[in-house]
Amino acid sequence: MIAKEILKVIRSNQFFRFYHQKEFNLMKTFFVLGIFFNIGALFLTNVLVTIDNPNSVILESNPAASAIHGFESHAEAPSLFKTFMIQCFFYFLLFLFFNLTMNGINKYSHLIFYVSFFGFFCFVMGYDFFNNLGFLFGKLFYHNICGVGL
Secondary structure: OHHHHHHHHHHHHHHHHHHOHHHHHHHHHHHHHHHHHHHHHHHHHHHOOOOOOOOOOOEEOOHHHHHHHOOEEOOOOOOHHHHHHHHHHHHHHHHHHHHHHHHHOOOHHHHHHHHHHHHHHHHHHHHHHHHHHHHHHHHHHHHHHHOOOO
């Protein structure tokens, strides 16, 4: 008796996922784009660090930026491995949350909520990425057109 009820729930969930396959694929696309935007924004943030005054000593708190640009790290700056592990831990939590929500959606209102949530997540991560990208293009344009060195 219990096995029949479980099979009924599994079949209804499979039917729901098949019927709303486009919405689930849209949610997956938002999630993947948001992760790529986040990684791109992290990369661009580290690229944008430059030396404005070479006579002053710069102590960088970002260990990746100090390794890339040859700056001296601040004494209280975390190690590069520690920040990498923290970032991987947050990506793991986000991926775990995504998988748990994907398997638990069985109502149309929940589906719309999560598609909207991951769409907003993608928008915020994309905003951060394109903000950094626009700053980089503006900086390159200013330095190349105006003749001011980097």
